Amino acid sequence: MRRPTSFARAQVRVLGAIRRRLAWFWLVLAALVLVAATGIPRVTFDTALIRFFEGDVAAFRTYDDVTNRFEGDANDVVVLLEAGSLADPAALEAVSSFLLEAQFIDGVRAVWSPLSFEITGPEGVREPLVPFPIPDAETMSARIDAVRAETPALRRLMSEGKDAMLAVLPITGNEAGQEATLKALTDLAARVSGDAVSVRVAGYPALRARVSEGLMTDVIALNLAGALIGFAVAALALRSVRLGLLTLPGPLIALMLSIGLFGHAGLAITTVTLTLPVLAMILATIDSIHILFERLHQGARTPRAAALRAVRRMAPACLAATVTTALAFAVFAASPVEVIAELGRMGAVILVVSTLTVMLTQSLVLSVAGARPSIRTAFARLNARPPRGGPFARLPRLALARPRLVTLGALGLLVLGAGLYGQAGPRYSPLDSLGPADPLRATFERIETAVAPISMMQVAVTDATPEVLAEVERTIAEASGSALVQSIASITGEAADARDTLPEAILARLVSADESRALVTLPFHYDSGAGAIALADNIDAALAGNPALAAVEISPVTGLPVMAARVVGGVLSDLQTGLLIAVAAVGGLIALWARSVVVALVALVPNVLPVALIGGGLALSGQGIGLAGGLALTVAFGVAVDDTLHVLNRIRLGGGFRGLDRPRLGAAMSEATPALVTTSALLVLGFGGSAFAATQEVAAFGATATGIFVLALLSDLLVLPAVVAFLGPRFYRASPKG
Amino acid sequence: MIPARIAFAALLVATAHPAAAIDLFTAQGGWTGTGSLATSVERRMQPARCQVDVKPTDAGGDVSVTGKCAVAVGASNISFRLVRGDGRAVRGAMWSEATDEILQLAGARTETGVDMTATEPWVVDGVDYETRVIVREPDAGSFKIQQLARMEGEKAWRVIVDMTYRQP
Numbered sequence: 001m002r003r004p005t006s007f008a009r010a011q012v013r014v015l016g017a018i019r020r021r022l023a024w025f026w027l028v029l030a031a032l033v034l035v036a037a038t039g040i041p042r043v044t045f046d047t048a049l050i051r052f053f054e055g056d057v058a059a060f061r062t063y064d065d066v067t068n069r070f071e072g073d074a075n076d077v078v079v080l081l082e083a084g085s086l087a088d089p090a091a092l093e094a095v096s097s098f099l100l101e102a103q104f105i106d107g108v109r110a111v112w113s114p115l116s117f118e119i120t121g122p123e124g125v126r127e128p129l130v131p132f133p134i135p136d137a138e139t140m141s142a143r144i145d146a147v148r149a150e151t152p153a154l155r156r157l158m159s160e161g162k163d164a165m166l167a168v169l170p171i172t173g174n175e176a177g178q179e180a181t182l183k184a185l186t187d188l189a190a191r192v193s194g195d196a197v198s199v200r201v202a203g204y205p206a207l208r209a210r211v212s213e214g215l216m217t218d219v220i221a222l223n224l225a226g227a228l229i230g231f232a233v234a235a236l237a238l239r240s241v242r243l244g245l246l247t248l249p250g251p252l253i254a255l256m257l258s259i260g261l262f263g264h265a266g267l268a269i270t271t272v273t274l275t276l277p278v279l280a281m282i283l284a285t286i287d288s289i290h291i292l293f294e295r296l297h298q299g300a301r302t303p304r305a306a307a308l309r310a311v312r313r314m315a316p317a318c319l320a321a322t323v324t325t326a327l328a329f330a331v332f333a334a335s336p337v338e339v340i341a342e343l344g345r346m347g348a349v350i351l352v353v354s355t356l357t358v359m360l361t362q363s364l365v366l367s368v369a370g371a372r373p374s375i376r377t378a379f380a381r382l383n384a385r386p387p388r389g390g391p392f393a394r395l396p397r398l399a400l401a402r403p404r405l406v407t408l409g410a411l412g413l414l415v416l417g418a419g420l421y422g423q424a425g426p427r428y429s430p431l432d433s434l435g436p437a438d439p440l441r442a443t444f445e446r447i448e449t450a451v452a453p454i455s456m457m458q459v460a461v462t463d464a465t466p467e468v469l470a471e472v473e474r475t476i477a478e479a480s481g482s483a484l485v486q487s488i489a490s491i492t493g494e495a496a497d498a499r500d501t502l503p504e505a506i507l508a509r510l511v512s513a514d515e516s517r518a519l520v521t522l523p524f525h526y527d528s529g530a531g532a533i534a535l536a537d538n539i540d541a542a543l544a545g546n547p548a549l550a551a552v553e554i555s556p557v558t559g560l561p562v563m564a565a566r567v568v569g570g571v572l573s574d575l576q577t578g579l580l581i582a583v584a585a586v587g588g589l590i591a592l593w594a595r596s597v598v599v600a601l602v603a604l605v606p607n608v609l610p611v612a613l614i615g616g617g618l619a620l621s622g623q624g625i626g627l628a629g630g631l632a633l634t635v636a637f638g639v640a641v642d643d644t645l646h647v648l649n650r651i652r653l654g655g656g657f658r659g660l661d662r663p664r665l666g667a668a669m670s671e672a673t674p675a676l677v678t679t680s681a682l683l684v685l686g687f688g689g690s691a692f693a694a695t696q697e698v699a700a701f702g703a704t705a706t707g708i709f710v711l712a713l714l715s716d717l718l719v720l721p722a723v724v725a726f727l728g729p730r731f732y733r734a735s736p737k738g
Numbered sequence: 739m740i741p742a743r744i745a746f747a748a749l750l751v752a753t754a755h756p757a758a759a760i761d762l763f764t765a766q767g768g769w770t771g772t773g774s775l776a777t778s779v780e781r782r783m784q785p786a787r788c789q790v791d792v793k794p795t796d797a798g799g800d801v802s803v804t805g806k807c808a809v810a811v812g813a814s815n816i817s818f819r820l821v822r823g824d825g826r827a828v829r830g831a832m833w834s835e836a837t838d839e840i841l842q843l844a845g846a847r848t849e850t851g852v853d854m855t856a857t858e859p860w861v862v863d864g865v866d867y868e869t870r871v872i873v874r875e876p877d878a879g880s881f882k883i884q885q886l887a888r889m890e891g892e893k894a895w896r897v898i899v900d901m902t903y904r905q906p
Contacts, residue, residue: 093785096810100787103808115810125780130810132774132784503812 022304025364032257032357039260045212046268052564052627055337059566063558066460070519071170071508073456075178077108077185078203079167080447083196086114086162087141089134094196095165096130101188102169107181110503113167114158117147129154152473152486156452156523164450170505171205178205202443210440211271211433214694222278222698223255225689230285230682237387237678238292240378247288249365250358254284257357258350265346271433271697272627273343275690280354282686283325283639286679287318287358290646293675295366296383303370311363317649320593321642322355327585328638331578332631337571343631387674395717396669399725400662406722410609410715417612424572424619432626433696448525452484455526455561457536459543462553464488464511464518471548472520479542480522480535487520521559529565536562568627575630582634583608586641594648599657602727603644606719610711611637614704628697632704639705640712643679647672647720662725669721680713766792769805771883773901777809779862779887784809788901790816828852843871850874851881859890866890880904 053060081098083091092115099111117129129147134140144162148154158165171181182205189199230251235244258280262269291314298306329351332344369375399406434441448454461472469489477485488510491502502510511518522539526532536557543554583604591600611633618625625633650672651657654664687709690702771788790805803818814836821829830843845854851873859866867887874882885899 096785099810100785100808103813104787104789104806110812111810113810116812127782128784128811131782 022364022367025360029253029361029364032360033253035264036253036256036260039263040256042263042266043259044268046270052270052272052339053337053567054339055335055341055567057336057567057570059558059563059570060337062556063560063563066458066519066555066558069460069512069514069517070458070510071505073168073509074204075171075173076203077169077171077182077201077205078447078454079169079185079189080164080200080202080443080451081167082164082198082200082446082450084163085137085141086158086165086197087137087144088196089137089140090196092130092134092140094192094194095167096132098188098192098197098199099167101192102167102185105181105184105188107172107174107177108185109170109172110505111167111169112157112503112506114144114154114165116503117151117154119143119147151490152484153491156484156486159450164446166447166451168203168506179209182206182209200439200443200446202440202447206440207433207444210438211695214698218274218690218693218695218698222274222690222693223259223281226278226281226285226686227252227255229686229689230282233678233682233685234285234289234292237289237674237681238378238382239387240382242375243292243378243382246365246369246375247285247292250288250361251281251284253361254354254357255281258354261350261353262346267342267346270339271695272339272631273346274695274698275701276343276347276350278687278690279347279635279639280350282683283322283351283642284354284358285682285686286642287314287321287355288362289678289682290314290318290675291359291362291366293678295370296379296386303376304367307363307366307370310366311359313653314649315359316593317642317645318355318359320589320645321639322351324582324586324589324641324645325635325638326351327589328578328582328634331581331634332575334578335571335574337567340571340574340627340631347635387678390677392677392713392717393670393673395714396666396673396721399718399720399722400666400669403722403726406718407605407726410605410719410723414605414609414612417609417614417616420616420619421612422576422619424615424625432700435694435696435699453523453525455524455532455559457522457524457532457539457557457559457562459520459522459539459557460512460517460555461487461520462517463551464515468549468552469518469520471546472543472552472554475542475546475549476520476522476539479539480524482522482524484523485520486522488518524561526561529561529568532561532565533569568630571627572625572630575634579611579634579637582637586638590645590648593645594652594657596657598727599648602723603648603720605723606715607637607641607644607712609715609719610640610708613711614707617707618704626697626700628700629704632701633708636705636708636712639683640708640715643676643712643716644720646675646679647716660724665721665724669717673717676713676716680709683709684713766794767905768792769903770906771807771901771903773899775807775809775885775901776896776898777811779860779867779896779898783897783900786901788816788903790903828854830854841869845871860887870895 053063079098079102081095083094085091086095095113096115099113099115102108103111115128115130118126119129121127121131129143130140135143141162144154144158148158148160156166157168169185171178182201186201189201193199227248231244231248234247235241238244238247255277258277259269262273262277267273291310294314295306295310298309301309326348329344329347332340333348335341335344370379431441431444434444444454459472459476461469466489469487473485473487473490477483488507491510509519524532524535539557543549586607587600587604589600590603591597594600594603614636615625615633618629647668650668651660651665654668654671684706687702688706691699691706693699693702769788769790769792771786771790773786774783775786776783786807786809788805788807790803792801792803794801799822801820803820804816806813806815808814814834816832816834818830818832823829826846828843828845828847831840832843833840841860842857843854844857845852852871853873854871856869860869861867867889870886872884872886874884880902882902883899884897886895887898888895
């Protein structure tokens, strides 16, 4: 007889204590609910775009240094005005009317538009580019063309065809006030839009407002959907609404607790951490379902003994799965990017807490509910005709019929996917926060195609003389092939008083507050993070190689897209390292638990395969891997291991790996398949809802993770039995420890 | 670029007289002005809007006007105070954020409104200008302000503010 391990002895002691002092543990549960209930009202949301990249990373430090010296565009409302021809007097009258009204809206600090420009008139007097009364369309068109040809600043604001123009309205930074200002501007845009001109509102404040709105909606919708889907899947799988309801208390308390912990920790929920409570609830539901399936096998024991024995038998797999997933999160804790490190810490804590919560809650709930006649009848009915796993039950049989083919095919795909995954580049674009059909995204894209790119590169120059700035502009224009490079020198030109006439909010983004530096900017079309970094490197090299600028102190090229691409690239590299650490840690854990290195290696194949395939697919798509995708790959690996551990646990409960033959392997798979199918359906349906989240980072996370869960189920039912059957006779069956 | 920081003094005059047109020292509340103005005495007129709040004080002897005027290139906060003098006399003082200058005015009520002139020359780019402010009341719900300026020695006046105010 096998000697009980210290872990098993500890479990027996804990469960014995629960059995003897059940009332005390109800109090513990009540305390947990109290912690959750007091933490939830303290939860806040953070949509700050820049905070996602804060950390001790060189690219962020450069960006931070430059943006601290100049006013940024984070609070700029960008208004897109379109007409058949914006040289037409009627269209310009409407534009003027909009700009006048907009300046009376609370929070609007300034306005910067093509109407801000002036030219030297026929009598040598400076006059507005758009004079009043407005001349005919032909004259107006010629005036605009003349200034556009000379001034990059106007080329950034007015399309060549004069069918679209931008007005930049810096607004006050107060987040609560921004909401009212945005609404007033949007209402005004709707009022002014008509036959003469159409007006749409965009810019980072609008983007933040949309993400914020999405975060709130997602927190409610995703958790509600997760809870409902969890209940529906459990009720269907258990063929009983009553038994389905029995799976809910643990996951719901785990959900409340995971949200409440954010409140108590004083941490805001971000687009990165939003999925944590959903993940905690779904994993808790999976544990709950495994416990309930095991409860079916407890026959005529008393309700309390049956409940506690079911929890005890499932505890190793539940805890091992939690530890593996928590390990995947824990590797993020070392990230130099604070938001990722925060995700790592919170993820690890929340998963461990929620698993312990669900085990405690389900022990108590099943102990009490199991005594009720209606529940006992439901258990008996289900036990008489246990779930089989439907068509999925055929997959292990197929695998055991052709183990060599399936194993070699899986290994081939694994190598191919891992190879492609290694080629994937980083991706970050602010527009990734918006859905493909979002009208705000359409406005941003229209701005990009009709007027000028919205992504910006920035270079801070210490010597701000017009000659030096002109040389820097020329060098950047040559290196980038762009005619949109701009600085204070090209905006003011040769007009003596032009600098004094710029609105403060506009001047502050061209010259630093202490006047020690000037900023040269380049709008560029963002295709990928790798492309942005290549262009930035090219410009850096051109500036460094220009002998005329040898004595001038020039910052490395920065800007949100470049900084983000560099930081995300570093984070993805960390995530890949973290994934490898998680794989090694999971392998080590399984090796310890199963007391076999070979079993651990075999178990890793079906778990690494889905990650490699999805990662390879993302690389093949050419878009690169964003933060959400990179995080999902690592987290989903930890989650996917859960099912494998339950299969291995089933083999262990059925007699261990020694002498494991195909009939016993087939029996273990048959027993595990219903729970695997149920829990995978839960993961796919519960988490798949995230793919439709309003917040696109959450949607990307959900889509990537769901893809891995689908592949993980197929992999566990097809690849796992195949590799165990094919490699087993060669390795662990011969092992005395196997 | 249009020199947004100058010439808002002209707007101050414009905002001073809505109260005068209806009842100089007892009119109150929010008023919206639409029309045009020149951002400098030498520049062309362009469309403009003003929003001001009129508060009479001192039992009709004193009125303060604060608000904001905007053209397409920018906006400026303004502040103005008007004091009733002996008989039909009226005195005024005004300030704008754009110029940060105080302009003194003096004049009298007429049958059709108020006519005032600046007590000191208005200096723009080193050149002295005379300025006049005329308030007219075309109908019961609105009043019209015109500000005019001319270089010393010139005969013709240039209109630099032409605004009609209504209560929204």
